[in-house]
Amino acid sequence: MSPLKIDLPSQDKESQLFSSDAFLQKILPAYLPGCRWFTSKGKRIGACHLIHHFEISPAAYIVIVSINFADGSNEVYQLPLAIIRTNKVAELYDGPKAHLVLATGTSETNPFFLVDAIPLEEFRHALFQSMRDKRSQEDGLTFEGGKTLSADQSKITSIVPAIDSSNTAIIFNDRYFFKLFRKLDPGLNPDLELTRFLSEQSDFTHSPAYCGSFSVAATEDTNFINLGLMIGKVDNQGDAWAYFQELTEAFYTRLIQQDLATTAPPRYQVTTSYDDLATAIQNVLDRETYDRARLLGKRTGEMHLALAGGPDEDQDLAPEPFSESYREEVFAAAHRLLGRQFNELSYKVSGLPAEVKATADSVLLLRGLIEERLAAIKKQSGQLTVSRIHADYHLGQVLKTEDDYCIIDFEGEPLLSIPERRRKRPPFKDVAGMVRSFHYAAMGQLLLNDKYSTEQRRQLTNWGEWWFRQVRSSFLNGYMSVVEGASFVPTTNAGREDLLDFFVLEKAIYETAYELNSRPDWLPIPLKGMLFALQDNKGK
Known part of the structure; x- marks a missing residue:
């Protein structure tokens, strides 16, 4: 589409264009x-309104607009x-x-062009210099620089990487990654809040260093809007x-090359070390997979300990009791989700392929058991705490x-509001998110890689489920080796399994509706995830 042609006010009034x-x-x-x-x-866009415009460099601006849609949303x-x-310009x-x-x-x-300012080097460098100088403008725009940035007085260089994202990225000095947020929500963005806390107020070293940001208004103001991090x-x-x-x-390739795809996997084993695994398991599961899953569990635990270490005087970061009313609220939300998603699955199950339908029918018959397992969260100890978590892990x-x-x-779950994303939750919710991700990694490989024949996919499915169980065990073992005794961890094995199973079931229920409507071929993954979570003994 060719750009529109318009007339512009005189040069000394050019910013009036944004309210025209x-x-x-x-x-x-x-x-x-x-x-x-x-x-x-x-x-369909109904109307647009100017909220703010801020001059960053000569004739270059940050413009914030409100979009009203025909359906009444904004x-x-x-x-x-x-x-x-x-x-x-050309x-x-x-x-x-x-x-x-x-x-x-x-x-x-005189001819002029109204353009996106990101390709302009002087605009990008003005943003960086403003953060480095911690500049505050009279119009309410505030720039902040972290400890690392304040010490860096090197010459500014920048590139705009080709990243398909909901934000705009700039790399400065080949040392700093800058995100300019496009869709804005009022309130303190948790990505800014938690990255800054972990970087500057904790000992956790496995998240990026906080280097700077810029925002409208002060952090504590209700109209605070974070514009970039x-x-x-x-x-x-x-x-x-x-x-x-x-x-x-590599795992599936070994099985095919060793003619093991048609054989039954060895008995699942829970250990604290790769060397303690049976030889039959070591023959198919490599040390790298086991150790790297365990390491990720440890880093996850260290992150949760750091996030649970918010100072008592900071009400936004300090842990709180997992109260009875909060447990009831969490259960009620999951129960509503179960009702909506299972009603939709029941309505559409007849149209599924025979094998998928059989799995779906099995899950639908277990609705009562799922409700019972979800209800177990209400029995968790009131001594447990909730804290800030990653929330989209x-x-x-x-x-x-x-x-x-x-x-x-x-940043948290993008579909939630800022207050919901900043809410304190049981850290086991993050753990469940990663457990589900490992399940998708195992089964997604068979669905995404066209190197496997239909018959090989069928043969390797049981092995994929076995791989998931072994890697899950390694991840959880690494996690518990770090967080044992923490205030957010149940004191009994049964309590831990109940809490983890709740969030695994909740996640898999959500995934079921998504796959049912978007990727029916992937539907068996969350369905089998629920069946696994319902097992009394995860080692079977």
């Missing part, structure tokens, strides 16, 4: 649906925009960047999801470094 009808009612409705970070592409977005009068905004030109026109007979760039070898996909592929939120891990993205 041309910008709000013509340019934005035409531009936003084509942006990958605009989350409501399927909705969203707020941040747009970095610049008004440029240069013949370099050079800076050609090819794949052409869509970043919002409008063209004339001002005092900068963290230390983590040298990594990809995320843990890709890593465990490599490990599961899975293998994709962990970076693999050369010999360790780095846990990233503390």
